[in-house]
Amino acid sequence: FDKLYSFQSDVWSFGILLWEMMTFGGCPYPSVPTEELFHLLRNGYRMERPAHCSEEVYKIMRDCWRIVPTERPLFRELVSRFDNLLANQAMTTYVGEQFLNQEDLLNNLSGNGQTLSV
Structure with missing residues (x-):
């Protein structure tokens, strides 16, 4: 202004x-x-x-x-905030991938007539 x-x-x-x-x-x-x-x-x-x-x-x-x-x-604060966002996103992606991998495993096992007890 x-x-x-x-x-x-x-x-x-x-x-x-x-x-x-x-x-x-x-x-x-x-x-x-x-x-x-x-x-x-x-x-x-x-x-x-x-x-x-x-x-x-x-x-x-x-x-x-x-x-x-x-x-x-400040720019250093912005860098820190984006670092945190990226770290949280990476963790969310990792957890989501692990969940999907387990879901795929369960689907494959149940499709083959096998069971899995946890």
Whole structure:
């Protein structure tokens, strides 16, 4: 708004970049006329969560777009949050794969007339 460029304004821009990535290259602030954009932003308008974006990533975007620059996360905090998201996703994927593998095993055994007791 004030044409001051800082780490905090870079964090805002990073949030916009995330939104563009989650919309596969969408144009930020769709259907908002340029002359109205700054007024809307100052009054709290933020873009909606993209369809293919998790709540966690959207929360990061929203934090990057906080109106008060000093309330925006630092890049080291963003790195930590994404590390945690990726670690949790990896664990969820691993657990899900293990479950599917066990389910496949049970289906194969029952299809062969074999039983498995646990």
